[in-house]
Every structure is written in structure tokens, then in C-alpha cells.
Amino acid sequence: MVKIEDLKRINMLKAVPDHLLEIIAQEAHLSIFGTNTQLFSVGQRVDIYYMLIMGQVALKVELRPDIDVILDNFQSGASFGSSALLEGSKASYTAVCQEPCEVITLYGPRMIEVCETNQELGYHLMKGVAGQYKRTIDARAQMIIKTLDSHPELKQSIDDIETLTPAY
Amino acid sequence: MIEIEVLKKIHFLKNLPDDTLEKIGIVAQLETIGEEAILVRQDKKMNLVYMLVSGKIFLNCRSASGKPLTLDELSPGQSFGIFAFLGESLSNFTAICPEKSTVITLSADKMIQLCEKDFKLGYTFMQQVVQMFKSRKDKHTRQFIHSLAIHPDMV
Numbered sequence: 001m002v003k004i005e006d007l008k009r010i011n012m013l014k015a016v017p018d019h020l021l022e023i024i025a026q027e028a029h030l031s032i033f034g035t036n037t038q039l040f041s042v043g044q045r046v047d048i049y050y051m052l053i054m055g056q057v058a059l060k061v062e063l064r065p066d067i068d069v070i071l072d073n074f075q076s077g078a079s080f081g082s083s084a085l086l087e088g089s090k091a092s093y094t095a096v097c098q099e100p101c102e103v104i105t106l107y108g109p110r111m112i113e114v115c116e117t118n119q120e121l122g123y124h125l126m127k128g129v130a131g132q133y134k135r136t137i138d139a140r141a142q143m144i145i146k147t148l149d150s151h152p153e154l155k156q157s158i159d160d161i162e163t164l165t166p167a168y
Numbered sequence: 169m170i171e172i173e174v175l176k177k178i179h180f181l182k183n184l185p186d187d188t189l190e191k192i193g194i195v196a197q198l199e200t201i202g203e204e205a206i207l208v209r210q211d212k213k214m215n216l217v218y219m220l221v222s223g224k225i226f227l228n229c230r231s232a233s234g235k236p237l238t239l240d241e242l243s244p245g246q247s248f249g250i251f252a253f254l255g256e257s258l259s260n261f262t263a264i265c266p267e268k269s270t271v272i273t274l275s276a277d278k279m280i281q282l283c284e285k286d287f288k289l290g291y292t293f294m295q296q297v298v299q300m301f302k303s304r305k306d307k308h309t310r311q312f313i314h315s316l317a318i319h320p321d322m323v
Contacts, residue, residue: 061313069316071309086298092306119291123283126294131254133301140308141260147315149231 002028002104010051010104011077012128020121027114028104039095040081046091048105051079055101059093072136073098082129084108085115170196170272178219178272180247184296188289195278199271207263207271208249214257216273219247223269229261252276253297 004021007013007028013021030053033039040046042061050057052074059072059080071093074080083089085108115122170193175181181189198221201207207218210229218225225242239261242248251257253276283290 061309063313063317069313071312082298082302086295086302089302092309115291119287123287123290123294126291126298127254130294130297130301133298133305134251134254134257136305137301137308138260140305140312144308144312144315145229145231145237147319148237149233149235151319152235 001026002030006030006053006104007051009053009077010079012079012132013051016124016128020118020124023114023118023121024106027110028106031103031105033097033101033103035097035099037097037101039097040091041094042091044091046081046083046089047108048081049079049084049108049111050081050095051104051106052076053102053104055103056098057101058096058098060096061093079132081108082132085111085125085129087112169193170198174198174221175272177221177245178247179245180219180250180296180300184292188292191282191286191289192274192279195282196272196274199273201265201269201271203265203267205265207265208259208261210260210262211258214249214252214259215276217247217249217252217276217279218263219272219274220244221270221272223265223267223271225269225271226264226266227261228264249276250297250300253279255280 002025004018004025007016007021007024013024016024028051033055039048039050039057054076057074057078057080058070059074060068060070063069080095081091083091084106111125115125172186172189172193175189175193175196181192184192201223207225208214220242222244225246225248226238227240227242227248228236228238230236248263249257249259255276257276279293283293
């Protein structure tokens with residue numbers, strides 16, 4: 001159980017009405033993680049959804065055995081581990097605490113159950129997750145376009161370049 | 169009113185249950201678009217989601233330095249503008265019909281109203297949106313990592 005006031009500090013929950021935050025608050029737990037704690041790693045089944053109250057978490061992937069790329073550095077208000085809210089989904093990056101972190105956690109399989117019975121909550125949570133994905137998709141597309149702008153020859157090496165557009 | 173069978177030809181909609189499609193069919197519109205028509209301009213707000221039934225659509229963009237880049241050529245069944253369902257959304261491309269085409273348009277505002285009046289539909293619909301976005305986000309991450317791996321400064 002966490003306080004609703006703490007949930008209101010999480011960006012993706014800002015549009016969620018209070019009566020739904022109360023339900024989330026009952027399911028949520030507050031945890032503290034130390035520096036360098038690995039919360040989950042790429043390819044792993046993720047069961048926990050994380051909402052960062054304090055601290056910093058790096059999301060990274062391996063470029064080469066000797067180089068890791070930090071895709072995002074999340075700070076207070078951010079949330080990650082959305083795969084936990086989707087059945088059969090795996091992590092596409094590794095999440096590591098860069099400093100001591102205070103985190104609200106939700107157990108994904110339990111939240112999926114709760115959303116199935118309270119679809120208003122399910123709708124708002126999914127809309128929040130979709131918004132997070134949208135921001136990430138936009139940021140990645142801009143980075144790729146910027147790279148292609150300075151090195152157009154790389155376009156030949158990216159065979160699925162058409163997926164830069166949000167066409168489905 | 170658009171028939172369910174027509175909506176099922178759209179990749180984005182085909183996995184949704186029939187009762188959801190029936191409700192979407194009521195708020196969606198079928199439109200014929202003339203050759204060379206511009207559906208959406210880069211950096212303009214998107215209010216409609218477009219689903220191509222027949223014909224062709226090109227998605228082009230200009231990079232920060234002004235270079236034109238053709239990103240995609242849509243074929244029947246494909247959609248774009250789904251980000252509009254999330255509110256404030258600027259297009260990062262220009263969409264042009266190179267030939268006479270038929271599209272289904274869905275007002276994002278009307279769809280959100282529908283979702284918020286019927287949360288069962290809203291939850292099912294938004295799950296579908298999230299699954300598509302996740303798959304696209306994972307693909308973008310792989311593309312980005314690949315573009316870094318082959319970048320001249322990294323090799």
C-alpha cells in the first residue's frame with residue numbers, strides 16, 4: 001500500500017482519476033534499491049512495473065561486448081518495465097540503478113487481473129503506457145533521422161528503414 | 169457507417185472483436201482521395217487516423233537540414249496517425265496520395281469519446297495500440313543500435 005500523493009508524482013498516472021489511483025495504491029509497494037542494482041535485464045520476462053519516486057535508473061543495451069549504450073536515464077516521475085503489464089512480453093533493455101532509488105512497484109500479473117475486472121483502470125493504464133511508448137518511438141526516430149542526415153550512406157545498411165514511420 | 173468486413177481488411181483493426189468493430193464502424197468514414205492530395209503535413213497536428221483500403225500513400229519527411237527522405241509507401245491494409253489517439257500529436261511526416269485512393273478515416277476525438285463511454289471497448293482498443301507501439305519501439309531501438317554499430321565514428 002502506498003499513498004495516493006506518491007502516485008500523483010508519477011507522470012504516466014497524472015491523468016488517472018483519484019478513484020482509480022486508490023485501487024492502484026492498494027496494489028503498490030514502496031521499495032528502496034541500492035546503487036548498481038540491476039532491476040531486470042534484456043530478454044528477461046519482466047514481472048514488476050517500476051515507478052521512480054527518487055533516484056536515477058539507466059536503461060541500457062549492449063552495442064558490443066566492450067560497449068554499453070545508455071538509451072535513457074530515468075529520474076523521479078518516470079516509470080518503466082511496461083512489459084510487466086503485457087502478457088508474455090520480455091524486456092528490450094537492462095535497467096540499472098545509478099544511485100539509491102525509491103521506487104513504487106506493481107506486480108504485473110496481479111495488475112493484469114485487476115484491469116480485466118476494472119476496465120476503466122485498464123483503459124487508463126494502457127493509455128499511459130501507450131503515451132510512454134509514443135515518446136520513446138519519437139525520440140528514437142529523431143535520433144535515427146539525425147544520424148541519416150549526417151551519414152545518408154547508412155540508409156543502405158538499415159533494411160527496415162520504412163518502420164521509422166508510425167504506419168501499421 | 170462502415171461494414172465490419174471492410175474494417176477487418178485493416179491490419180490495425182483485424183484482431184479486434186466484432187462488437188468493437190461495429191462501434192468503430194459507426195464513427196468511421198470512408199473517403200475517396202484524389203491523385204496528389206496531401207492528407208497530412210509534417211509538423212501539423214493530427215486529428216484523424218487514416219487506414220488505406222485501396223490505392224497508395226507515400227510518407228515523406230524533411231530532416232533538420234532540409235533533406236527530403238521517403239520513409240514509407242503504404243499499401244492497402246496499412247494505417248497511420250494512430251498517435252492521434254493519445255491527444256496532442258504533431259505529424260513527423262507528410263502523407264501524399266500518388267494515385268486515387270480510398271481511405272477510412274477515424275476521428276481521434278470521437279474514438280476517445282467512444283472508449284471513455286465504454287471502458288470494455290476502451291481497454292481492448294488501447295491494449296491493441298500498446299502492443300503495436302511496443303513492437304515498433306523495440307524495432308526502433310534495434311534500428312538505432314544498428315545505426316550506431318555501423319556509424320563511421322564507431323567502426
